[in-house]
Amino acid sequence: MSTHENRSVYVKSPWQFEVHDNPVAEPGPGQLLVRIAACAACGTDFHVADRMAQDWQVFGHEVSGVVEAVGEGVTRFAAGDRVALDSSAPCGQCAICLPRPYGRGRPELCRTAATYYGSATMGFGKMLLTPQQCAVAVPQGMKLDVAALTEPLGVSKDLVETAQVGPGDHVLIIGPGPLGLGAAALARHYGAERVILAGRSRSEARMAAGEALGADLLICVDETPLAAYDFGRRRPDKILVTAPPQALAEAIAIAAFGGVVAYIGIAWGPGAKVTFDADAFHFNKMSLRASHASPGTHAAETIRLLADMPQLGAQLISHRFGLEETGPMLTALRDEKRTLKKAVMVNQ
Numbered sequence: 001m002s003t004h005e006n007r008s009v010y011v012k013s014p015w016q017f018e019v020h021d022n023p024v025a026e027p028g029p030g031q032l033l034v035r036i037a038a039c040a041a042c043g044t045d046f047h048v049a050d051r052m053a054q055d056w057q058v059f060g061h062e063v064s065g066v067v068e069a070v071g072e073g074v075t076r077f078a079a080g081d082r083v084a085l086d087s088s089a090p091c092g093q094c095a096i097c098l099p100r101p102y103g104r105g106r107p108e109l110c111r112t113a114a115t116y117y118g119s120a121t122m123g124f125g126k127m128l129l130t131p132q133q134c135a136v137a138v139p140q141g142m143k144l145d146v147a148a149l150t151e152p153l154g155v156s157k158d159l160v161e162t163a164q165v166g167p168g169d170h171v172l173i174i175g176p177g178p179l180g181l182g183a184a185a186l187a188r189h190y191g192a193e194r195v196i197l198a199g200r201s202r203s204e205a206r207m208a209a210g211e212a213l214g215a216d217l218l219i220c221v222d223e224t225p226l227a228a229y230d231f232g233r234r235r236p237d238k239i240l241v242t243a244p245p246q247a248l249a250e251a252i253a254i255a256a257f258g259g260v261v262a263y264i265g266i267a268w269g270p271g272a273k274v275t276f277d278a279d280a281f282h283f284n285k286m287s288l289r290a291s292h293a294s295p296g297t298h299a300a301e302t303i304r305l306l307a308d309m310p311q312l313g314a315q316l317i318s319h320r321f322g323l324e325e326t327g328p329m330l331t332a333l334r335d336e337k338r339t340l341k342k343a344v345m346v347n348q
């Protein structure tokens with residue numbers, strides 16, 4: 001079987017990187033071979049480099065590109081199409097995905113998702129083989145580096161929708177990283193009356209981006225802890241936590257009566273255990289909800305949101321680098337994690 005030339009970035013913990021040839025097979029049934037245009041770096045990639053990669057492995061999962069070839073049975077895409085990729089998508093066939101009465105009709109809970117994760121090609125490379133379900137078409141006129149934000153913006157969208165943010169809501173977002181910034185923009189877009197972004201004062205670039213994306217109010221929690229902050233006549237109805245789990249206790253303490261707290265995050269260890277005031281939780285009729293956009297179900301909508309909200313791409317992307325620079329760039333940025341926005345690899 002013929003192969004296509006490819007180069008991929010390999011990572012091994014802690015902070016070792018290599019770039020070498022990684023020829024890729026012709027796409028099989030239902031697969032697309034994508035020539036990667038851009039791949040954005042995610043907090044997960046820093047964790048992978050720091051401690052998760054026991055052996056050399058490929059990585060990167062926020063991808064856009066151009067279809068190079070399609071496998072048998074692919075009808076939605078053809079060579080030359082510009083696509084953005086979700087890192088996984090519901091299989092559409094299992095008892096969870098199938099509509100009622102055949103299944104649960106909950107594709108977002110699918111446990112047998114289609115994904116390129118764990119395969120021989122990932123996003124920091126020249127080529128990627130992916131199940132076609134992961135791909136969505138990139139609108140005309142959208143740059144492919146912006147299209148690479150489709151996957152992470154889907155994560156923000158899942159968080160905002162998990163909290164059912166809507167018109168009139170007062171929304172507090174704790175954690176101004178790329179996910180929190182995307183959530184701030186989407187909360188505004190969904191009609192929130194007030195969007196408040198809380199973070200540390202050292203996250204200056206992120207807080208400024210939050211303001212540009214529609215946050216009405218910034219709270220520097222190292223200057224005024226949220227517990228001491230005077231929200232005036234109305235406390236936040238919806239609190240979106242993209243910070244370490246300890247922030248959950250604080251969120252429950254300050255939310256409005258009937259408030260909803262939505263959370264995304266992985267604590268990697270002992271920090272995962274939190275305690276909070278269950279009486280306050282009960283008497284204030286609160287909800288605590290987990291967001292985890294895997295499998296991805298938002299890409300078709302998020303790519304339209306990226307097209308409709310050009311300020312997102314402009315505000316979120318702070319660094320661009322080439323394939324060969326991936327290792328040095330991630331290493332240089334590791335200590336800046338709290339201040340950087342999105343760094344995006346762009347293939348020349």
Ligand SMILES: [Zn+2]
Pocket residue numbers: 042043044061062152
């Ligand atoms: Zn990610």
Ligand SMILES: [Zn+2]
Pocket residue numbers: 090091092093094095096097098107110111112113
């Ligand atoms: Zn399924």
